[in-house]
Amino acid sequence: MNAFEYASPTTKEQAVKLLGNSWTEAEVLAGGTDLLSLMKDHIVEPKRLVNIKSIKELGGIAGTAKSGLRIGALVTIQELLDHPRMRKEYAALVQAAEGISSPQIRNMGTIGGDLCQRPRCWYYRAGFGLLGTQESGEPLVPNGDNRYHAILGNSGAALFVNPSSLAPALIAMNARVKIYGAKGQREVALEKFFTAPTTGSQREYDLQPNELVTEIIVPPLARAKSATYEVRQKEALDWPLTTASVVLTMTGNTVKAARIVLGHVAPTPWRSTEAEAAIVGKAVSEATAEAAGKAAVEKAKALSKNGYKIQLAKVAVKRAILLAAKGGTR
Amino acid sequence: MAVGKNILRKDGYEKLTGAARYVDDVTLEGMLYGKTIRSRIARGRIKSIAYDAAFDWSQIVIADYRDIPGKNYVALIEDDQPLLAENEIRHYAEPILLIAAANKDLLEAAAHHIHIEYEQWSPVLSIEDALACREIIYGTDNIFKRFLIGRGDVEEGFAQAERIIEGEYRVPHQEQLYIEPQGMIAIPGNEAMTLMGSMQCPYYIHKAIKQLFHLNDEQVVVIQMTTGGGFGGKEEYPSVIAAHAALLAHKAQRPVKLIYDRAEDIAATPKRHPGVIRHRTGVRRDGRMVASEIDLVFDGGAYVTLTPVVLSRGVIHALGPYACDNVRIQARAIATNTPPNGAFRGFGAPQVAFAYEMQMEKIAAELGMDSLELRRINMLREGDTTATGQTLIWSVGSEEVLNEAVERANYQAQRLAFSQSHSSIQTSTTNHVEAHKRRGIGLSFFLHGAGFTGSGEAKMKAQAGIEIMANGHPRVLSGSTEIGQGTRTIFSQIVAEELSLDFSAVEIEEPDTSRVPDSGPTVASRTCMVVGRVVQMAAREVKAKLLHFVAERFAAPEVELREGKFMVAEKALADFQEMACEYVNLFGELRCFAHYASPPEIEWNEETYSGDAYPVYSWGAEVAEVEVDMDTYEVTVVRLTTAQDIGRAIHPLLAAGQIEGGTLQAVGYGLLEELVWDQGRIINNRLTNYIIPTALDAPDMETIIVEKAYPHGPFGAKGVGELPINGAAPAIAAAVFQATGAFLSEIPITPERLQAAIEKVTTDEHR
């Protein structure tokens, strides 16, 4: 790890002033569970770390069943899980958070950090840049080991998958993010927050170097049914192979509206309007859920080694729908 | 009585309280930090090395091959591995330069200002490429070593066979993943060099440094610090890192600390050898094996290092715990442009165990026979003869372990129940996720030769000693290291038992080459059985001397040592401590050394590679129960039942710990662990992407220790360290086979591999 300057502001105004105009100047430090390993591996080498953990207003969960939720960016994964309203009203988010093991990471890692964590692509983590290229610029992923890489949205330069499990759940819930920066406050739909970079110097999300995620706004969901289904190779200290989060508005067994978002399949969380269209208006059954799963991967395109993920994504969507319809408990 | 008791570990308190000092905890006056500059190509030559003129090099110590006082190689089996590359590069991450500086920031900065240019040559990166000989990178045929063993008449055997069954099996690299990465401190002196660090084998380093600097036995001192795990990974490699640290220290004339971080450790240090193993087995309809032909190829990596020894264990274990009169086993180790592979718990045996056990499953399936029955028909029992012509004369717990594992796991009933539930499964129409899950149960049966192969122990003549300290308590003098496996604890138990003392009275000397004799390396499941035996013999000698002394002193010829007291009949004359003190006061010291001698019954022929390959074998059987999600290819190991015959458990809890730990490491081997390579470099050299099982992935484990005493081991003990890593991978694959019908001939069983295998079954069925 390189030497760096450390700042610990107590307001977001101060924090933004301490952040720079380019990504090499400063990085935001929340729980540090991702940032520190990136720094140890010399993947990011900021000159200054801006610790935001002392900024009180970035913490806490507030809201009512009517107004929805306001989740501060510093809320830890464990705080999410412990919140009394979560489990009943936001099952998909809880199930996604539960997948993030170990207890240490749940206690240190924050929701803001989960959304802004950097890709796990091993080429990126081994120092070959965000897009995984040889010094000559030749891309490594297409002919390399891409077993965990994207099966959707993979026609551009970015072939990594977005690593957040919370993002698909929150996007399925139609959440929004509040961002504070040098130019003031703005708010974007979380669905629009994530982007697939076309060059290695861009980021995977819509933030300027001097902007912060301050909170996440989740609309009321008490009457919807939601679930997240994860497929994993190993139970702890690992990211899922694929996830699907669904939020269904139902009358009886019939789906009136649906939002279906896949995780770990594309450079961004992947909303599948095809799967939504396939299930809306239908009664939930093994067959209709299966059809929605099929629709979700209709446009999927395997790289050389990740064909199996198409099947996993299909099954995840199917099982998330069945799980949500059942009331979210397995 | 100390043996057989679960006493507190000797090293437990220090480790638990954080008082134990690992190499990275030590900082010395004037110490520099070292770093290795490594190649970034797999094969080629160095065109130029440039140092940025703008950088201030005055504070940096730089060493290259020209600074090596002796010859530029790492002393192992063959001297083909340079300490620092001179010109040719044979693998990615090969050391080229060493740099040192007073702080790590400066060191990192300096590293960025060195530019190495290469001419790249086409690398050999797989076993197939090496055998095809399109590029020759070693000798004339890329082959490091060959063995051919066998007995009987294989052609005649196949002629008698009613069925001939062939199989090809593939096993991957595996990383040891000790918790503490490699690290060493070198302290230069006047015509002297001291090394302290994380290691399994102080005397390997001693030898390497002596040769490197032309120093004698006394001038080089090697001290083992508290070591955070080894698993074989700290057998040979610490000689390299010690030599590097010593070179820098020599040049700087200051102490140098060289510690790898995890990424460097995984990228550059040895792994378990990957292999391709082919079986061709002739059987009669009743299951009896009448001919077996096995061809195994291990990938040694870029340099010979320990590969011939690993291959030798592989070839000897290739037929497994089975008897067959007509056998021919060919083994080859080949060269590739990848970092050298080396010692890892099991040392060639886990690779062949996966192959021979899957071959048993395949034979059983093709004969339409129960695979347990097939094993029983062919298994080795006392009096039987192995592939090298060794007749098993003692301590053969093969039947016991198989019976215990099968019974405790309720194997036969479960196997029947699962096979019936599969045939009754209909395409499910419920909304129930669980309908996609299938259960299976599988078995593996295996053996492991304890101690060095062949005449290794006879040549090594391991030494150990006991000295009586000023307080009259014994201290063990041995070069065997504590690497978490319990050396200190069991040695103190053995001595306490022999001298009828409390184990807390026994002290273990630090493994420091200036204070302890060469007990041989801490490898090959030999510490308890071989060195423990030598320690026991030394203790016996101390006892004999003291008995003689007491007998004379009290003029009592019939003295005995019981419960720490010298007794004549029921009368106590004096206690041990008192007499031991008196002896030392009178004669100046009481030190007894013993060395290992092979049992006279043991005979090995190095030329024909036949005879008693090991003095004795440990035996194991393991039952795995798995649940497989047929749509997502997730495999969950539900339960593992393991029975292992280890002769005698000196410390049952530590022995069970070895078995459970080794078993879980083997679960990783079978299901998860895979190095990902890209043009000769490892790209998942991080703990977040080289995945190993954690507590949540650990199944329920039941461990049964079987004790078939070995007459030449201490209190009957034989090896336990490596045996357990042989069993889980094939047992899990056999269980997956029952659950899914998919026969996996390659590990790890990743989702993508399982999908391909299941799809193959489905298409075959529809044909």
Ligand SMILES: Cc1cc2nc3c(=O)[nH]c(=O)nc-3n(C[C@H](O)[C@H](O)[C@H](O)COP(=O)(O)OP(=O)(O)OC[C@H]3O[C@@H](n4cnc5c(N)ncnc54)[C@H](O)[C@@H]3O)c2cc1C
């Ligand atoms: C072994 C392991 C397994 C994991 N498994 C999973 C999993 O299954 N699913 C999953 O979703 N995640 C998983 N994670 C990721 C984990 O959830 C994240 O590391 C964690 O949530 C990040 O939060 P943090 O506060 O520690 O972020 P930090 O490490 O502090 O920051 C991460 C990144 O986000 C930026 N950042 C943080 N907060 C803000 C903010 N408010 N505004 C702007 N930028 C910000 C930082 O600058 C940095 O670039 C795993 C992590 C580990 C180590």
